[in-house]
Amino acid sequence: MTKPLKEPIYVSQPSLPNLNRVITGLGDLWESYILTNSGKKHRELERLISKKLKVDYCSLFCNGTLALQTAIHILGLEGEVITTPFTFAATPHVLTISGITPVFCDIEPETCNIDPFKIEELITEKTTGILPVHTYGNPCDVITIDEYRNKGLKILYDAAPCFGVERNEIGIGNFGDLSIFSFHATKVFNTFEGGCIVTNDKELKKKIDLFKNFGYSSPEKVVCPGINGKMNEFQAIIGIENLRIFDIEIEKRKLLFKHYEEQLSLIEGIRIIKTFKTVKYNYAYLPIVIDEKKFGVNRNKLYKKLKDNNVFTRKYFYPLCSNYICYKELPSADHKNLKNANWIADRVLCLPLYSNLSENVIDYICEIINSLRK
Numbered sequence: 564m565t566k567p568l569k570e571p572i573y574v575s576q577p578s579l580p581n582l583n584r585v586i587t588g589l590g591d592l593w594e595s596y597i598l599t600n601s602g603k604k605h606r607e608l609e610r611l612i613s614k615k616l617k618v619d620y621c622s623l624f625c626n627g628t629l630a631l632q633t634a635i636h637i638l639g640l641e642g643e644v645i646t647t648p649f650t651f652a653a654t655p656h657v658l659t660i661s662g663i664t665p666v667f668c669d670i671e672p673e674t675c676n677i678d679p680f681k682i683e684e685l686i687t688e689k690t691t692g693i694l695p696v697h698t699y700g701n702p703c704d705v706i707t708i709d710e711y712r713n714k715g716l717k718i719l720y721d722a723a724p725c726f727g728v729e730r731n732e733i734g735i736g737n738f739g740d741l742s743i744f745s746f747h748a749t750k751v752f753n754t755f756e757g758g759c760i761v762t763n764d765k766e767l768k769k770k771i772d773l774f775k776n777f778g779y780s781s782p783e784k785v786v787c788p789g790i791n792g793k794m795n796e797f798q799a800i801i802g803i804e805n806l807r808i809f810d811i812e813i814e815k816r817k818l819l820f821k822h823y824e825e826q827l828s829l830i831e832g833i834r835i836i837k838t839f840k841t842v843k844y845n846y847a848y849l850p851i852v853i854d855e856k857k858f859g860v861n862r863n864k865l866y867k868k869l870k871d872n873n874v875f876t877r878k879y880f881y882p883l884c885s886n887y888i889c890y891k892e893l894p895s896a897d898h899k900n901l902k903n904a905n906w907i908a909d910r911v912l913c914l915p916l917y918s919n920l921s922e923n924v925i926d927y928i929c930e931i932i933n934s935l936r937k
């Protein structure tokens with residue numbers, strides 16, 4: 564067995580832009596004294612991101628969670644909203660904080676995304692919308708889900724980890740009524756903290772921009788209630804510079820993903836979450852599912868073994884949101900209705916994946932996994 568690593572390896576490492584370019588950008592701020600309130604950098608990044616994501620409009624936010632909360636408000640969601648329990652805490656929390664009851668729907672075990680055919684039976688007269696997540700940056704069945712719009716439901720996609728993902732060359736932000744993205748440090752594209760809402764609807768874009776700036780339509784006119792959701796000029800500079808290196812970062816991730824794939828496919832009892840030929844991925848995560856019966860040991864033992872060898876993986880998304888103390892009493896949180904989600908949450912593990920990772924470290928990780936096999 565190879566010797567333990569000297570430095571710990573974490574599940575992700577943020578992409579950092581060229582520091583000199585960032586400093587040059589900061590120089591512009593020092594000259595202009597404009598630090599926020601839809602300044603030059605903010606407007607430039609909105610243009611660049613709309614182009615990159617192949618959508619008409621982008622509204623930048625200080626983080627993905629406030630973008631999500633704003634989108635919920637703008638779409639007028641209330642009552643009950645159907646969502647997945649297999650997600651980050653922010654997804655059900657923003658619903659609850661907006662006075663909406665999250666209704667958990669089971670997932671497809673292959674993709675870990677919401678099962679579009681189980682949505683129908685959860686619809687009641689209180690249902691106003693669906694909040695699916697493109698889990699791990701893997702697009703949901705957007706075609707089937709978008710058909711629920713015909714039933715008068717609003718579709719809001721939590722595309723937080725999905726920056727740059729396309730389906731049949733269509734940017735993933737073009738589906739549903741609105742989509743939100745996160746630019747948190749741990750995401751493939753970051754502004755340290757940040758996020759956006761994208762849409763092709765000019766009226767919605769206007770409403771979003773009013774809401775994120777206290778409802779100000781001009782310096783002496785406030786037309787609606789609103790919050791402070793604005794992205795500042797510093798974040799926008801980081802975004803502009805990180806966007807320059809984005810394609811290169813994804814290309815590196817892709818090669819590393821393939822390297823993992825080659826080795827993991829040889830190990831019985833381990834599978835990578837399903838991917839599709841029609842999708843252009845951003846390789847945000849490397850989620851594997853461990854089948855104890857075939858592999859010989861369970862997920863928690865593998866997690867511990869890797870940790871003992873200085874490799875820090877994450878059990879995204881364990882625990883399931885439906886098992887949080889604040890949600891487990893909901894009728895839809897019943898394990899009987901969420902069999903796949905509970906099954907996956909107990910068996911999934913995200914392995915380290917980021918552009919600076921080396922193939923040697925991947926070999927090392929796969930070697931440890933292989934050594935556990937019984």
Ligand SMILES: *Cc1c(COP(=O)(O)O)cnc(C)c1O
Nearest residue numbers: 626627628651653723745746747
């Ligand atoms: C990261 C993430 C969020 C939250 O975004 P922040 O920018 O951290 O507020 C929401 N939903 C999902 C699925 C995420 O992965």
